[in-house]
Amino acid sequence: MSKPTGDQAPLLQQPFLQHHFHSAAQQEASAKLGMWLFLAQELVFFGGIFLAYGAVRYFYPETMLSAHEHLSVPMGALNTAVLITSSLTMALAVHAAQRGALRALRRNLLLTVALAGAFLVVKYVEYAHKFHDGLLAGNYLTAHGMLDDDQGARLQQAFRLRASPEQVHFRFDARYPVTREALLRAFGAHKMPVRAITRADAALTVSEPQLAHARAFNGALDDPAVWGSQAGSNTFAVTFAGKPHIFFGLYFAMTALHGLHVLIGMLLLGWVWRRAGRGDFSRAYFTPVENVGLYWHLVDLIWIFLFPLLYLVR
C-alpha cells in the first residue's frame, strides 16, 4: 500500500470523497453500480405490472380493444415526444457535465424539469377528461360522462351507482323522461359498448352500503327529492360489455405509478440543479448528475412501453 491511486488532486482537496472510499474513482464506480442495481429493481417492479397487463389482455382481448378507444392517441403521442425530448436534454446535461460546462449543465437540467412538468400537465388533462367521463378504475367506473349526447346536460343529471362489476344503475330525474334508445345512442356515440340496458323502475334493490357509497360519490346530486321519489322516476340498469373497469384500473395504476416516478424525477432533477448552482460539480465529480440521468432515462424507457400497450392496441 504505497499511495492512493486515481485522481490527480490530493484526497483532502476532494470534499465529495467519503471517508470509507480510497479514491474518487472507487466512489464513483460504487455509486454507479448502486444505481444500476436500483434500475434493475425498478425494471422488475414495473415488469410486475406489465405482467398483470399481459394477463388481462390475454383474458379480455376484446375489452382491451374497445376500452382503449377512450384514450387519446394524440395526447399519448405528444407525451411520448415530450419525454423523449426530455431524455435528450438530460443526456445533454450529462454531456455538459462531462465537459465541465456548468452553465449548459444547469440550462439542460432546467429544460428537463420543464419538459417533465409538461408531461404531467398533459397527463393531468387526460386524467381530468377520464374523471369527467366517469371512466375510472374498478368500482368507480360509471361512464356517466358519455351521457351528454343529444339530450345534453339533462342526461347527465343522473344518479349513478355501480351495482356490479359490469352493471351501472342510472336513475334520472322524473321530470326528464329518458328512453333506452337515448341511452343507447349516447353510449354508442362514445364507443362505449353496451351489452344490455334494462329499464328497472321498481325492481332495483340497492344495498345500504352501495347506497352510502353512491351518495358519497354523487355529491351534489344526492338529493332525496330526486333519488327518493319512486313514482315516475326513470331507472335503468346498464350492462357494459367486457371488463372496462379492469382496463381503466390498469390504465390508472400503470400511468399513476409512472407519473409518480416522473414526479420523483422532477424532485431529483431540481436537487441536482441546485447542487450544480452551488458549485458542487466539476469535471472531476458529477456522479449525481449521471445517476439522476440514468433514473430519468429509465422513466422514459417505461413510457416507451406503456404508450403502445395502452394507447395503440389494435
Add this chain to the structure above:
Amino acid sequence: MTTAGSTTSASGAAPAPVGPPSAAAAAPPSYLAAQRGILSWLFTLDHKRIGVMYLVSVLTFFFIGGLLAVVLRLELMTAKGDLLSADVYNKLFTLHGAIMIFVFIIPSIPASLGNILLPLMIGAKDVAFPRLNLLSYWIYLVGSIFLLYSILAGAMDTGWTFYTPYSTQTGTAVISATLGVFILGFSSILTGLNFIVTIHKLRAPGLTWMRLPLFLWATYATAIIQVLATPVLAITLLLLVAERVLGIGIFDPAMGGDPVLYQHFFWFYSHPAVYIMILPAFGIISEIISVHSRKPIFGYRAIAFSSLAIALLSFLVWGHHMFVSGQSELAGMLFSFLTFTVAVPTAIKVFSWVATLYKGSIQLTTAMLYALVFLFTFTIGGLTGLFLGSLTTDIHLHDTYFVVAHFHYVMMGGTVVAFLGGLHHWWPKFTGRMFSERWGRLGAALVFIGFNGTFFPQFILGAQGMPRRYHSYNLVAPDQLPLFELLHRLSSLGSHVLTIAFLIMAGYLLHSLFLGQRAPANPWGGATLEWQTASPPPTQNFVDDPVCSHGPYDFSDDPPATSAAAG
C-alpha cells in the same frame, strides 16, 4: 460521527507514515464506547451500530412472534377450541407468520449479522452507502410499526400470504398490514443493493473473489435475490391494495380477475424469499464448521457457486406452492421438475460440510453444536421438501401439518439455528465479552430437544391428515382423535422446552454482556479478516488498512487458537 469521519480521511490521506501508525496513539475506542446516548445510535452511520440496532429489533420481534406461537400451541393442547375463538386464532397465526417472516427472519441474518460482519470480513471501513444503510433501518422500523399498527386496527386473518379473494373481502386490517410489508420490502432491497456494491467495490487489497469468506458468498447471492425479487412483492401488494380500495378486478374472480394470478405474483417473490432466509444461514454454517473443526472447508468453490446457483434457480420454482390451486397440469409438472433441481446445489453444500467435519479436530463449542443441530434438522427439512415438491404426494400433504413441520424444519431448524450459531460464534467479536460455554451448550441441547419435540410430531400429524390452520380438531377425524391429541400435546410440550431454552439463552447472554470475561481478538482461531481486529472493533474497523494474504480457511500459519472455554 463527523469527528470519526474526518480523522479517517486524514489518516487515509497521509500516505507517508505506513509503518508505525498506531504505535504513538493508544488503541482507538471500540465502536460501542465511541459515543454515548440514544441519538448516537439512532443517527449513526456506523454499519456495526446499525447492525446492532437490527439485531435488537429482530430479536424483539422474534420474541413477539414466539410468544404468539406459544399461545397457538397452548390452544392446540386440547382438541376443542377452548382457549381462543376461531377468529382470534386466525388472527394470531396470521400475525405469527407475518411477523416471523417479514420482520424477523428476512432481515435476521443479512441485516443484523451481515451488516456488522460484511465490512469487517472484507477489510473495509464501512458499507458502500452508509446513509442508505441507516435509511434502510429506518424504513424497516416504519414498516414494522405499520405491521404492528394492524394489530391495534383489528389485526388480519388472511394468513401471511394475503391470498385473494379473501384478502380483498375480509373486514380486517389488511391494508395497514400490506402497506407495512410493502415498506419492509424497500428496506430489504436497499440492504441487498448496498451489500452487492460493497462486496464488489470495497474489498481489501489481496482479497480476491476466491478468498472471499463463504458467508459473504452467501450474502452476495442473497442480495441478488433481494434486489431482483422483492420489487415483485411491492407491485403485488400495491395491486392488492388497489384491488381492495378501488375494485380493479385483476385478482378477484367476482370482478373478472384471477386469484391464481395473484398467487403467481405473490410466490414469484415469496419463493425466492425462502432463499433470502436460508442462504445466509448456509454461509454461517460454512464459517462455523470450518473454524471449529480447524480444517479448511471442503469444496470452497462448489459451496460458493452453489449459492449462486440456488439464487438463480430460486426464480424458477415458485409454482410448487400452487399445485392444488388450479394451476395447469403442464405448469405443475414444469415447476415440480425445476423444484427438484434446487436439491442439487443444496446437497452439494451439505455433503461439503460433512466432508469438512471428516477428520477435522472438532471442538464442541456452542457455535459448533448449533452447526451440528443445523445439519441434522435442515437435512430433515430439506428432504421432506421433496415430498412436497412432487405432484402426487403434495396433493395428500398440501395444507396439512406436514407442510407446517417442513417449513419450520427449514426456517427454524435451518435459519434460526444457524442464526443462533452465528450469534454465538461472533458474540465475542460484537460485544467483546465471552459467554458461558457451559450454559451455552445446555441451551443448544435444549433447543435441539425442544425443536424436534415441537415439530417432529407434526410430520406424523400431517401425514395422518391433520389440516393446518385449524383452531380445534375434535371434528376433523373422530377416529384419529386420540392420536391427534397425543401428537399435538407432544408438540406443545416441545414448545415449552424451546421456551425454556430461549430463556436460558437470554439469561447467559445478558449476563455475559455485563459480567462476561473480556474476549480476545480471535477466540476461536478464525482466519478471516474480522478476527484480525480488536473485539469489539473500533469505529473504523481496523487500525491499519488490512491486506489479505491468504484464503479464508487457511489455518496453517495462524497462531494456535486461544483457549475458548469460559468455565
Add this chain to the structure above:
Amino acid sequence: MSEHISKGAALDTNVAATAHAITPLRVYLGVFAALLALTGVTVGLSYADIGPGALYLALFVALIKAGLVVGYFMHLKQDARFHQLIFFRSGAVLVFMFAFTFIDLVSRPAIVAEQGTLVLGQEREQVAFEAELRQRLSAAKAAAQPTASPGPSAAAPAATPTSAALATAPVSDASPSPEAGATAPRPGGADAGTPAARSR
C-alpha cells in the same frame, strides 16, 4: 506479496471500463431523431390494420427504442460489463416471470372447463373451446342424466360486442333479462355471475 497489494488495483480496473469516453453530440441528436421517427412509425402502424401481429410489431419497435435509450442515452453500450450483466439479468427475471405465468394461463382452460370454477377469457375462442369440452362431458353424463341444460349452445357465440356490434346490441325491457351473453355459460349455474373462489 501478490500484485494486488497496491491499493485498490483490482477495483480501479473496473473503473477504467466505465471511464467517460464523451459521446459526440451528433450521436445524441441522431438517437433523438431515431426515437421520434420510431414513435411516428408505431403510431402509424396502429392505424394500419395489420391484424394480431400488430402487438408484436409495436413491442418490437418499443424494444428498439428502449435499446437506443439504454445503449446511448444511458451509455450502457460502453459501460462496465457488470452493469450490462445486471441489466440483462433483470430482463431475464422478467422473461422467466412472463414465460412461466403464461405457460400456466395458456394451458389452464382444460381445468377451467372441467371444474367450471373460473370464468376467464370469455370473450374469445376459449369460450367455444370450453363449451365444446363441456358438451363432451355432458354427453358422457347424458346416459345417466337425460336432463342436459340447453344453455351452452345458446351462449356459445358469446357476445363480442365492439363498437360496430353496438347497433345489434340487444336491448331488453323485461326485468328477468334473457341475456345469456351477460354471464358466461357455466355448468354449475348456482352462482352464475360469480365464479367460485378457490383460494387456498
